[in-house]
Amino acid sequence: xxxxxxxxxxxxxxxxxxxxxxxxxxxxxxxxxxxxxxxxxxxxxxxxxxxxxxxxxxxxxxxxxxxxxxxxxxxxxxxxxxxxxxxxxxxxxxxxxxxxxxxxxxxxxxxxxxxxxxxxxxxxxxxxxxxxxxxxxxxxxxxxxxxxxxxxxxxxxxxxxxxxxxxxxxxxxxxxxxxxxxxxxxxxxxxxxxxxxxxxxxxxxxxxxxxxxxxxxxxxxxxxxxxxxxxxxxxxxxxxxxxxxxxxxxxxxxxxxxxxxxxxxxxxxxxxxxxxxxxxxxxxxxxxxxxxxxxxxxxxxxxxxxxxxxxxxxxxxxxxxxxxxxxxxx
Amino acid sequence: xxxxxxxxxxxxxxxxxxxxxxxxxxxxxxxxxxxxxxxxxxxxxxxxxxxxxxxxxxxxxxxxxxxxxxxxxxxxxxxxxxxxxxxxxxxxxxxxxxxxxxxxxxxxxxxxxxxxxxxxxxxxxxxxxxxxxxxxxxxxxxxxxxxxxxxxxxxxxxxxxxxxx
Ligand code: SF4
Numbered sequence: 001x002x003x004x005x006x007x008x009x010x011x012x013x014x015x016x017x018x019x020x021x022x023x024x025x026x027x028x029x030x031x032x033x034x035x036x037x038x039x040x041x042x043x044x045x046x047x048x049x050x051x052x053x054x055x056x057x058x059x060x061x062x063x064x065x066x067x068x069x070x071x072x073x074x075x076x077x078x079x080x081x082x083x084x085x086x087x088x089x090x091x092x093x094x095x096x097x098x099x100x101x102x103x104x105x106x107x108x109x110x111x112x113x114x115x116x117x118x119x120x121x122x123x124x125x126x127x128x129x130x131x132x133x134x135x136x137x138x139x140x141x142x143x144x145x146x147x148x149x150x151x152x153x154x155x156x157x158x159x160x161x162x163x164x165x166x167x168x169x170x171x172x173x174x175x176x177x178x179x180x181x182x183x184x185x186x187x188x189x190x191x192x193x194x195x196x197x198x199x200x201x202x203x204x205x206x207x208x209x210x211x212x213x214x215x216x217x218x219x220x221x222x223x224x225x226x227x228x229x230x231x232x233x234x235x236x237x238x239x240x241x242x243x244x245x246x247x248x249x250x251x252x253x254x255x256x257x258x259x260x261x262x263x264x265x266x267x268x269x270x271x272x273x274x275x276x277x278x279x280x281x282x283x284x285x286x287x288x289x290x291x292x293x294x295x296x297x298x299x300x301x302x303x304x305x306x307x308x309x310x311x312x313x314x315x316x317x318x319x320x321x322x323x324x325x326x327x328x329x330x
Numbered sequence: 331x332x333x334x335x336x337x338x339x340x341x342x343x344x345x346x347x348x349x350x351x352x353x354x355x356x357x358x359x360x361x362x363x364x365x366x367x368x369x370x371x372x373x374x375x376x377x378x379x380x381x382x383x384x385x386x387x388x389x390x391x392x393x394x395x396x397x398x399x400x401x402x403x404x405x406x407x408x409x410x411x412x413x414x415x416x417x418x419x420x421x422x423x424x425x426x427x428x429x430x431x432x433x434x435x436x437x438x439x440x441x442x443x444x445x446x447x448x449x450x451x452x453x454x455x456x457x458x459x460x461x462x463x464x465x466x467x468x469x470x471x472x473x474x475x476x477x478x479x480x481x482x483x484x485x486x487x488x489x490x491x492x493x494x495x
Contacts, residue, residue, distance in 0.1 A: 085355040
């Protein structure tokens, strides 16, 4: 399996003949081209066109993050897997109001069920989440009856609002109070972790989309304007609760990330490099965790589940099999 | 759909109709799949000295060498398990060559097993190929992919997770 490479330090990415390496005052580090699926750039990094050419040729994606650890953008090499057929199908389902709404609802249904799953898990461990779960379930039941994307987004917003209220009860840690959801920049430590984690999720799904025949610019829930990627935002709704939120709960409850892992600055809070690395380690472990997959008939990692989700979507677009979202069950 | 039958479609045809349709619609299999990797490596390393590529009527022929007065085309394969499909692919090339007036003989090469199999375009083989081309064309023009039916080959197929998901 190809793996992502994370670069936190400052330096220069270079190509020499058919090799790639990262240069800085600490020395030179080679990047194993054959085994690298993407490069995640957190540090200040200099690159040139020769480098980009080689990266494109090797089908390696580059994801850029700013100083605060938030996603800036992606260098998405010209699609090597291109199926005109699939792009037409994707557009057809976008243009047809009912077809689009069907898929959008499925994404929200998946998000809702997975959020509920996370809450139920903590309820079984003695957290008092009864009221919140009830509230989410009531909202969840209305998903099927909405008739527009806007209405659907509104329900999703309400579900998420209730869901985030549960974080304080689950964590019970005064250093990580939720407050209100703040994004750019996040106002408190918990929000910093959520934004950081979600950025990782968006890029991972984008990388997986790159290995399918789907066009990441055509989303169903998040509208398409062809200037930015949106399908990855759609699909990440399903996986954020069961991957990112669980990583957040675990780094906080295991004391892997603590209050003093954040630096305040004029513009917001920054997660220190050491803590970013610790978060990523926990996240990568989560992605490698396997579950038994009934239809595949073997163990499948969370990371692979994302790819299967995209395959399911492709099959829906091909008119083969109605898409149903992945819902955690154990 | 303006898709022409080529050697890989012919090869898929002997395995699975669904694979033919998917491939023709450029839904190519999982590139991380280990079998595809192995195929590529063998393809890139064996018979290097004699190796030539002939680009011919939408078909890339793997190996061409001059054997006395005959043209000889070869197909390099990982294992003779896939002999039937490799044979069909080779016959297809021979058929295409014949149509442009080149008579050739074929040989299947299995470097790992040090095995060679001669293949020639007999009358029977020719009608078999013509029939196969017809059927492949029909499959490709179907609006939907042939439904997934599990077969033993699925285990080793690059489409496995796609079909099973
Ligand atoms: S997995 Fe099986 S059904 Fe699917 S394309 Fe491969 S051989 Fe055909």
